[in-house]
Amino acid sequence: MKSTGVVRKIDELGRIVIPKELRRTLDIQVKDPIEIFTSDNKVILQKYQxxxxxxxxxxxxxxxxxxxxxxxxxxxxxxxxxxxxxxxxxxxxxxxxxxxx
Known part of the structure; x- marks a missing residue:
């Protein structure tokens, strides 16, 4: 798994912002569904297909x-x-x- 070097804080509602450049690279558009996985104490986000x-x-x-x-x-x-x-x-x-x- 490749590190992006980006650190984000979680807001009061439990949200994080995925950087625009990362969304563009992964072709994640506004309203696209995202799957959430956990593995070995990690949270993994993946564009839902x-x-x-x-x-x-x-x-x-x-x-x-x-x-x-x-x-x-x-x-x-x-x-x-x-x-x-x-x-x-x-x-x-x-x-x-x-x-x-």
Missing amino acids: ADMACMITGEVLDENKAFGNGNIILSPEGMAIMKQEIEMKLGLNSKEMQKAE
Whole structure:
């Protein structure tokens, strides 16, 4: 585990501030969920990665679907983006895609 050299005090409500540069490096945005673990007298914070998060949009929705034996998770918006990109890469329009199915 790498030390950042940053020391922060806990406020009256038990909160700490994660430095902006560290949040940027770890791609932690405002409102992102964070998991909290403990190990050998240490507190470990980790950005939460949901099992059913869309691989394109990052959305976690009940409507998300799993493809490729559960290896690819897509939201409705992610599916639309993927479909559009596949059509562009293959040079197919929607009617040709439906015929191919």
